[in-house]
Amino acid sequence: MVPKLRVARPTSDLAPLVRFYCNGLGLTELSSFTNHDGFDGVILGHPHAPYHLEFTVQQGHLLVSFPTPEHLLVFYIPEHSQWLSAVERMQAHGYDPVVASNPYWDRLGRTYEDPDGYRVVLQNAAWEY
Incomplete structure (x- = not known):
């Protein structure tokens, strides 16, 4: 059995x-959940994917965040037409790519900053490892 990955x-x-x-x-x-031991949150992903993302807000807690250009979530999308659709969807919703800190990601991908300043790469390549 392969475990599921949650990035929180x-x-x-x-x-x-x-x-x-x-x-x-x-x-x-x-x-999603509200006031679960003082936290509100949402879990995002694809229903059959082995990963999901969880974002939480702790009530009454001031968050100090320190994202860097190298805090990356990378989605490998090997099929060019699917990758292009993903890039076009980002553009259609007003999200423009940013220049990657590491030029490797700009060769076959597009990098975006989420509203908190963390980066997501849509990489038009297969995961080879």
């Missing part, structure tokens, strides 16, 4: 992240 990250504002990851990247809201 705090935020100060869920709504813009949900728009970015659902409308822009095409993820689905799998679940």
